[in-house]
Amino acid sequence: MSVAELQRLARRSPRTPQATPDNKAALAFLGPWVLGALALTLGPIIASLYLSFTDYNLLQNANWIGLANFERMLTDTRLHHSLVVTFVYVLVGVPGQLLVALALALLLDRGLRGRAIYRSAFYLPSLLGASVAIAVLWRLVFGGQGLVNAMLGLVGIHTTTSWIGSPDTALGTIILLHIWTFGSPMVIFLAGLRQIPVELYEAAATDGAGPWLRFRAITLPLLTPIIFFNLVLAIINSFSSFTQAFIVSGGSGGPSDSLLFYTLYLYQEGFSSFRMGYASALAWLLVLIIGALTAVNFWLSKYWVHYDN
Template sequence: MSVAELQRLTRRSSRTRVPQHAPDNKAALAFLGPWVLGAAALTLGPVLASLYLAFTDYNLLQDASWVGLANFERMLTDTRLHQALLVTFVYVAVGVPGQLVVALGLALLLDRGLRGRSFYRSAFYLPSLLGSSVAIAVLWRLVFGGSGLVNSSLALVGVHHTTSWIGSPDTALGTIILLHIWTFGSPMVIFLAGLRQIPTELYEAAATDGAGVLHRFRAITLPLLTPIIFFNLVLAVINAFSSFTQAFIVSGGTGAPADSLLFYTLYLYQEGFGSFRMGYASALAWLLVLIIGVMTAVNFWLSKYWVHYDD
């Protein structure tokens, strides 16, 4: 076959080639449509509305009036806001590490092949489902009350403590931190999944070389588990800053005693729905978004120094 004939056949085949049509995205758009509409109406709309209200004076009964940065300037001299920030940061700084340490310790225990592991895993996870509920907060208030289970147990060993742990400004926050640590189930399950992914050959080789349990934990378990620790840390910090139900129920919605349980979200609720200062409450909400965003960014920045990913 000559070169001219070969070129003619090539041109003919190119003309008869079936054209390729653009992919049909109608089905995908049909499924995504309700979600996009819901996100725009129920999420994006309220977010933009709260951003506008943050610069206004609005009491839910009258039209909002523009006040510019007045709401944010008020934050500088708002002593109750400063107390709420202090309480919340203490809660996060103590509660988050405590919860993660307990969750990791129990995950290590379950990973050792404990008999009835499925039962214990379900039992340990149960507090995470109930910890943010109103019923558990009410129960916690009774347990740490003046005649509650804690004081009754102390009396059995000769320690007579009749004061309510919830009613004392020195111990009220500690009881809520214990409640937060008690809800360790969710990070524990994630830690357990991460532990199951670590190759057993590494532990066997380390044991052959004479490495003890603590050395294997420091040299193998902890470095390989750092991505899981980081993931749990970010989620735990966000959830801790957003805590509301426990403080609201235990303190009766006031932050008592002596504002020792005045969480940031509780103060935001009081300003918005208690004092009807919805404009100031919106500004507080955006400050909380900024705080959580900064804390998350700091965690991501610090992660490059201690989180190790497999290449």
């Protein structure tokens, strides 16, 4: 039998069950995820977009008011103050966290003995930093009779001032808490450092380049994609911070609203004042702010992020 006849016979023969693609198993596994995405993610997103144009208090039917919620934002002084507090938190906390994470990653990359133990210990704050327990602990540490004042007393500085009770220092304590949760970016930096070829450092050392020159000419340029990745994630996470400010301030926003983060103000409007329509509009404003900053970061990345082609 010729090859042509065999091919013609194969075309005429019915497909075996193995040859027929079976997507039923894949659909069965994807089904719960699709239903969850529609019911728990896409549905609430559409609902919040609709509610942002309404006057809704959770107890009565939503009343369509058009752009009134967004117009109110222009004259809402507490909203403006929450934006200032949040931007200060992001502009100080994000660079501080990334600098500490990079410094510790460089230290761990030098081949310290027991590196795995140090890496686990440094990563632990990231697992606990956003928890209620750590926020309560932070409140005790920086309280009037807390650990910070006790340590200051050992060096002759006796004070009972509550660091979280003063509008001048309350935000600084939360920024320190944010910087302290450097574990996740540190691990990512460490993974990026392990990908840099050792031959580059050896060649630079042979040419007489010192540690600072090797860092500036080799490590930093090759690490810029990792820095960019951590920067975008850190900005998004910082704008969505809520637990720390809520617990430390008791949900009030702290003294003189010094801890009135944007998300905390959104919570107060939605679940304390029951202005759920306005809270939905605030949520969409936050989405626009984060989206705009992310887009700016991607646009600026072409000037300083170097990809190894």
